[in-house]
Amino acid sequence: xxxxxxxxxxxxxxxxxxxxxxxxxxxxxxxxxxxxxxxxxxxxxxxxxxxxxxxxxxxxxxxxxxxxxxxxxxxxxxxxxxxxxxxxxxxxxxxxxxxxxxx
Numbered sequence: 001x002x003x004x005x006x007x008x009x010x011x012x013x014x015x016x017x018x019x020x021x022x023x024x025x026x027x028x029x030x031x032x033x034x035x036x037x038x039x040x041x042x043x044x045x046x047x048x049x050x051x052x053x054x055x056x057x058x059x060x061x062x063x064x065x066x067x068x069x070x071x072x073x074x075x076x077x078x079x080x081x082x083x084x085x086x087x088x089x090x091x092x093x094x095x096x097x098x099x100x101x102x103x
Contacts, residue, residue, distance in 0.1 A: 011051050030095075032083060
């Protein structure tokens with residue numbers, strides 16, 4: 001007999017992951033850590049989409065996850081490239097220092 005985990009547990013896990021990501025985003029000043037917290041929040045949203053798609057027996061949630069992952073991958077490529085190039089020039093840069101880059 002196979003034990004089935006209810007989608008409610010996945011939603012609780014997603015809420016905890018999103019809370020950890022939001023807390024890390026507000027507390028930390030290192031741009032790379034902040035970037036990872038945003039990715040953690042996106043993955044929590046993806047977990048919510050999949051859990052609700054399972055509960056509703058609909059594939060639209062999984063389709064939304066596919067598009068979110070594509071956008072997140074593009075964000076990682078561009079954002080991480082910019083952050084790494086900035087942190088190579090200024091190794092101790094924080095998010096407050098990066099705000100000076102506004103034109």
